[in-house]
Amino acid sequence: MVNYSLDLTAYRCPLPLFMAKRAIKLLSVDEQLCIHLHQDAILQDFVYLCEKHSCQIETLKHNSDNSIILITKK
Secondary structure (H helix, E strand, O other), rough: OOEEEEEEEEOOOOOOHHHHHHHHHHOOOOOOOEEEEEEOOHHHHHHHHHOOOOOEEEEEEEEEEEEEEEEEEE
């Protein structure tokens, strides 16, 4: 069950990464955050962010237009 959703498709890097970092810090253990990203976002940066903040990341959708990732705080 997704607790929070964040649509960052209107923003270009590095702003989505900073906004996601802020949102991840507010998550409690086992809470989930679904993030919608523009195609220009670098998913590897989000993987590194999740590793640093003890989160699990899962790509729900990735195509030429956008990506949707699910982050779970551990």
